[in-house]
Amino acid sequence: MIKLFKIFPALLSVLAIILFGSIDLHAQQNDHRDNEPSFWELLFDDFFDHQEEHPIHNKFEDNYRVIDLEKSWKFQIGNDNKWADPLYNDDSWVSIKVPGDWENDGFHGYDGFAWYRVHFDGRALRPNEAHYLMLGFIDDVDETFLNGTLVGKTGDFPPRFRTGYNSDRAYFIGNELINFEGDNVIAVKVYDEYQNGGIVKGKPGVYVSGGSEELLQNLYGPWRFTKSNKKYFSEPDFDDQDWDVVLVPSYWDNQGYRSLDGTAWYRKTFELSFKPEKEETYYLTLGRIDDFDVTYLNGQKIGETYDDRGFGDSRSYQKIRVYPIPKGLLHKNGKNTIAVKVEDIGLEGGIYSGPVGIVSEKDVTRMIRDRR
Known part of the structure; x- marks a missing residue:
C-alpha cells in the first residue's frame, strides 16, 4: 500500500483545485501531456506515474548503445497481429522517422493503431553480454516484439485504455531470442488515443547492460x-x-x-x-x-x-x-x-x-x- 505521507501533498493540491475552481477540467482531459499532472491524475492513482524517481541514480545510465535505431522504420496504419511475424513482407509500407510524432510525418490528426518495423544485424552483438531494447517514449501504448516474440508492453489498449506516454521503454531481450548470425526484426504495435502519437522521443537502440561483459x-x-x-x-x-x-x-x-x-x-x-x-x-x-x-x-x-x-x-x-x-x-x-x-x-x-x-x-x- 502507498503510505499516506507520500500522497498527502497531492491530496492538498486536489483540495485546493476543488476549492478555488482554478482548473478547466475539459481542457485538462484533452491536453494530458502538459508537464503537470492533470486533475484526474492527481485524484486517482495515475498520479503516481508522475512521481520523481530516486534523484541520485538513473536506472538506464549503466546501459550503452551498440546498435543505433534512430533511423527510418517501416510504418503502417491499422492493426493486424501477423505484422509481428519476422517473415512478413513489409515492402509496401511507408518509411517514417524514429523518433518522432507521426502527426509531423504526414499523419496529422490520426489517432488509433499503427505498427512500426525495423531490421538489425545481430552480428554486431556478443552472446556473452546482456541486451536491452530501448525505444524511448511511446505515445500512448505499445506491445513490442523481437523476431515474433513479445518482449515488452507498456500501458493498456482499449477497451481498458491506460496511457504509458511518460514511460521510457527499456525491454530486456534474452539471448535465446537474438539471431547473432544475421537478420533480426523488431515490430512495435502502437495505439494513440489523441494528440501526438508514435515513438516520439528518446535514443532508440539495442543496448548492452554495463558490466554484463x-x-x-x-x-x-x-x-x-x-x-x-x-x-x-x-x-x-x-x-x-x-x-x-x-x-x-x-x-x-x-x-x-x-x-x-x-x-x-x-x-x-x-x-x-x-x-x-x-x-x-x-x-x-x-x-x-x-x-x-x-x-x-x-x-x-x-x-x-x-x-x-x-x-x-x-x-x-x-x-x-x-x-x-x-x-x-x-x-x-x-x-x-x-x-x-x-x-x-x-x-x-x-x-x-x-x-x-x-x-x-x-x-x-x-x-x-x-x-x-
Whole structure:
C-alpha cells in the first residue's frame, strides 16, 4: 500500500483545485501531456506515474548503445497481429522517422493503431553480454516484439485504455531470442488515443547492460517472484513453481506489482555455465536493489544490505550488491538456487539494475568501479 505521507501533498493540491475552481477540467482531459499532472491524475492513482524517481541514480545510465535505431522504420496504419511475424513482407509500407510524432510525418490528426518495423544485424552483438531494447517514449501504448516474440508492453489498449506516454521503454531481450548470425526484426504495435502519437522521443537502440561483459554466469532474465514472506523461501529445495515469473533486472512495479511496498522474494535456479576453479573466489552480483535485501545461495546467507534508514533518508537503493561466494558452496554439477528477500520502503521496488550474475575475483574490481 502507498503510505499516506507520500500522497498527502497531492491530496492538498486536489483540495485546493476543488476549492478555488482554478482548473478547466475539459481542457485538462484533452491536453494530458502538459508537464503537470492533470486533475484526474492527481485524484486517482495515475498520479503516481508522475512521481520523481530516486534523484541520485538513473536506472538506464549503466546501459550503452551498440546498435543505433534512430533511423527510418517501416510504418503502417491499422492493426493486424501477423505484422509481428519476422517473415512478413513489409515492402509496401511507408518509411517514417524514429523518433518522432507521426502527426509531423504526414499523419496529422490520426489517432488509433499503427505498427512500426525495423531490421538489425545481430552480428554486431556478443552472446556473452546482456541486451536491452530501448525505444524511448511511446505515445500512448505499445506491445513490442523481437523476431515474433513479445518482449515488452507498456500501458493498456482499449477497451481498458491506460496511457504509458511518460514511460521510457527499456525491454530486456534474452539471448535465446537474438539471431547473432544475421537478420533480426523488431515490430512495435502502437495505439494513440489523441494528440501526438508514435515513438516520439528518446535514443532508440539495442543496448548492452554495463558490466554484463565481465560475467562468468549471466543471471539476467526470468526469475520466480512472490509478494508473500516466509523464512523457508530461502531453502534450496522449496518448490516455487506456482510463483509468478518476472524479469530481472526491472522494477516489480512495471511487471504487475504497481505501488507494492513491503517484502517480496525472488528465486532463481540454474546450472553453472563455467567450471569453477578450486582456489578461485567468485562473487554474486545482483546490481542495484530497491531498497534492502537478504541474499541466500543454496540455502546459505551470503550477503545483506540494510542501512536502517527510512524512506527519503536511505541510500541502500544506490548500492551495487556484490557478495563473496564461500568456497565450495557452488555446485559444479547439478542445480544451484539463489533466493533474495527484498524490502521496499517506498516508490519503486525490486532488483532493478544490473549487472546480475557471477563474476571472478580478478574481474570484480573493474566491474564495480565502472558501475560507480
